[in-house]
Amino acid sequence: MKPASFSYHAPTSVDEAVALLAEFGPQDGRVLAGGQSLVPTMAFRMARPPHLIDINGIAELAALTVSAGVITIGACVRHAAFDSDILPGRTGDLLRKVVQNIAHYPIRTRGTFCGSVANADPASEWCCVTAALDGIVVLRSQRGVRRVPAAEFYQGVMATAVEEDELVVAAELPMLADDTRTGFVEFSRRKGDFAIAMALVTYRLENGAMIEPSVAIGGAESHPRRLREAEDVLRGQKPGGAVFAAAAEAAAAAIDPMADFNNTAAYRRGLVRTLTQRALESAE
């Protein structure tokens, strides 16, 4: 239950960090941000990285900025930052709603948004948010900068587009229009536990009909993604019980649910149906 020995590196700039990653990434060196997922796996000795590159001392990664309709979340921004009114607009409202579901308060003071994105647990709320809002993950290495859309970033259970010499330096989310309605619902067995499934929906109204619908599901498949099948049901329709139920049915039909010891694929499919409907009904 004690982590194995490792070499500790504490860079103070991104340039320094990516130089270390270029050297130690190919030797299974890992980036340490909040450590709320990495350190437990090290305690269990499921992970024994010979090198840890601690990015917490890099001041330029601590910024959370809003500019030109885009929220840029630096790699050291903690979950707890979203549990405040510092982020404006409908995206701020959505993130405030979602963050309450992430683990527990003393985890949120330490864990980071980008760390969750890089870790890519299927049940990560932030991964679902980036998928739903078509966020962009910004990667840096000595080779340059890559901006990877969420739809290409997540590739499987804890598998992403990040190369071994790359550092996630930021995630970008769009500022949603002021009339955007958002709904988020997840189900877990205990408060703060990993969600078995979650649904995040957004849409706007034009002449009473839904436009620009987004329906994203997390926790049910190997990684979160938008479900065009459900969005197509909503687009152009007036919001209401029957169309919400039809979209929920389409979402349940479109997914290929994971099964585990406690949850069968059929159970997860049922949850996706229920949660999609509830997310749509609660969208405000």
Place this chain on the structure above:
Amino acid sequence: MSGRTSDPREITLSINGTVHKVAVEPRRTLVDVIRDDCGQTGTHIGCEHGVCGACTVLVDDEPLRSCLMFAVQADGRSIRTVEGLQTGDALHPMQEAFMRYHALQCGFCTPGFLMLAVAALEKRPDLNREELVDILSSNLCRCTGYENIVKAVCAAAADMKANLDASP
């Protein structure tokens, strides 16, 4: 061979205002160093993987799991543990309330609950019962069934707020 990056390194921890200079391997967690190197054994180690909350301490007034932070990461930071709650012989209102409401039996989880609740209420003195229950859901207790912990923390919240209002 000298100066390997996995070798012990000198760090300085301020624990409840007392400065501790210690040499630790990077792999040592903050809670182990607080207990074994600094001798402050009030903070308990439960699960060692971030689930139980027994090791909750305050680093720069933020509550966190000290089993999920390496001690080298806390170099130069200000740490508060259960030993620092009382003032002289006077217990903190949170400790008083835990006694009054019988909010512990074996006491193993108590330091974590105390630090968690104190940190939350120092930041937001107006937290209501529902919000406090949500925050307390972070930590595990196997004796009390939580009811008395919730009662104690709600009572202490009122006491802390009264003290706050009474101070100039």
